[in-house]
Amino acid sequence: MIVVIDDNSGRRDLAETILAKLRFAVAPFESVEQAVSAMQALIPEAVVAREAAANAIRGLMPNDRGGGAVPLLAVTDDLAAPDALVEALRRLLRSNEPPT
Numbered sequence: 001m002i003v004v005i006d007d008n009s010g011r012r013d014l015a016e017t018i019l020a021k022l023r024f025a026v027a028p029f030e031s032v033e034q035a036v037s038a039m040q041a042l043i044p045e046a047v048v049a050r051e052a053a054a055n056a057i058r059g060l061m062p063n064d065r066g067g068g069a070v071p072l073l074a075v076t077d078d079l080a081a082p083d084a085l086v087e088a089l090r091r092l093l094r095s096n097e098p099p100t
Contacts, residue, residue, distance in 0.1 A: 001025040001042060002089070005035045005049035005057065006075075015048060015075075018082045019089075032056045039070075046071040046092055048085070071096045 002024045006012040009030070016026045027042060029035040032053050039061060047070055049057060054074035061070050071092050079085045 003044040003047045004028045005053045048073045
């Protein structure tokens with residue numbers, strides 16, 4: 001599951017649509033507070049958030065199943081294009097895969 005945090009409903013909906021079409025389960029949230037509260041029960045594969053929200057959530061996220069931090073993708077204007085967002089998220093998830 002990918003947690004998406006954005007206070008702009010249009011951007012949040014767009015990110016959710018893009019990720020859902022790629023078969024990611026998506027949990028969208030309007031605020032860092034809502035996301036952190038939900039993440040006590042949900043353990044996401046990654047968090048995608050605009051830069052300000054990403055800065056606010058650092059250190060507040062629970063650890064993942066392995067005891068490490070949940071990967072966080074801070075979305076800047078450079079990642080506003082759907083293809084750029086998807087590629088950045090794929091790189092983030094690959095870089096956090098446990099060795100086989």
